[in-house]
Amino acid sequence: MNTQKLLSEGIGTALLLSIVVGSGIMGETLAQGNTAVALLANSLATGCGLYFLISLLGPISGAHFNPVVSLRAFLRQELSTVLFLGYIAAQVIGGMIGVWIAHLMFELPILQTSLKIRSGLGNWSGECIATFGLLLTIGLGERFARDKIAMLVSCYITSAYW
Template identity: 55%
Template structure:
């Protein structure tokens, strides 16, 4: 229960930050999309450092079904545990979105109309998820204490070097469908994103198995 609570609460705060900072950034940017994106990027990277530092010792701070899948493939989490993590990540993400809407006095229940489609967007999500999972496993192997900072910095960078602004997370993608704001994604666009995120995570698992084996003798 403690691990599930950590995953759900952490994902909720992550989505509240993603959506809330997107709303705030767009409101204050006065039409300047680059400034709005920067206002969305920095809080997201910052909150990841905080959340992973606080919840990492409890649950591993996945906050991401693709990351949970990768840990399952490494046999570091059971199927039952992984399924529980994914369920609470999705629920937590939705709660975080709705909390952001309430904080900004918006309709709680929304559906995004923001299209994010096409091969470039899908490939961006594959790369974003591949890099995220690879960095997590590399950090765990070489410098575990740096993982929160590594993930926060990677997502901050990936917001800008990917065409999709690096969702890299199926729970985030599902939750962002429910927000017709700056950070939203239309439900029609979500399946491509989620499929590429999963493919990227599995590919990173395979590469990490070679680069960062669990046992140095492997």
């Protein structure tokens, strides 16, 4: 059963990252410099992708696809130490594979160094706030609307892009 969970996390994370990165590349290409259109395309593709991934893989692994979500499950004693570490490894490996897949699909160099500097108070505070919102969405969703988790998370992430 753990093999299924780890494969679910790895494959789900790979698919999610290929959607995020691929839709970002495609959005930039199609938007022809219109940042709002590119962001709209990227956020909608990500939200829709998350919905189907969480709906299909959630029953297998919980569909964490994010080490912080797995850390939450570990701290709540929903994952053993071994399974938690396995989830992190599957997510990191899946994430790298997903980015490589997107690069391959768009005929970009598989390994790249980002040209955009992503640091500073704005970026870090934005990431912390978005992660807090994700954990809050999951926590309240589990408590009050368990059957709607996939929709809640995908809608939250889509809105958090903006």
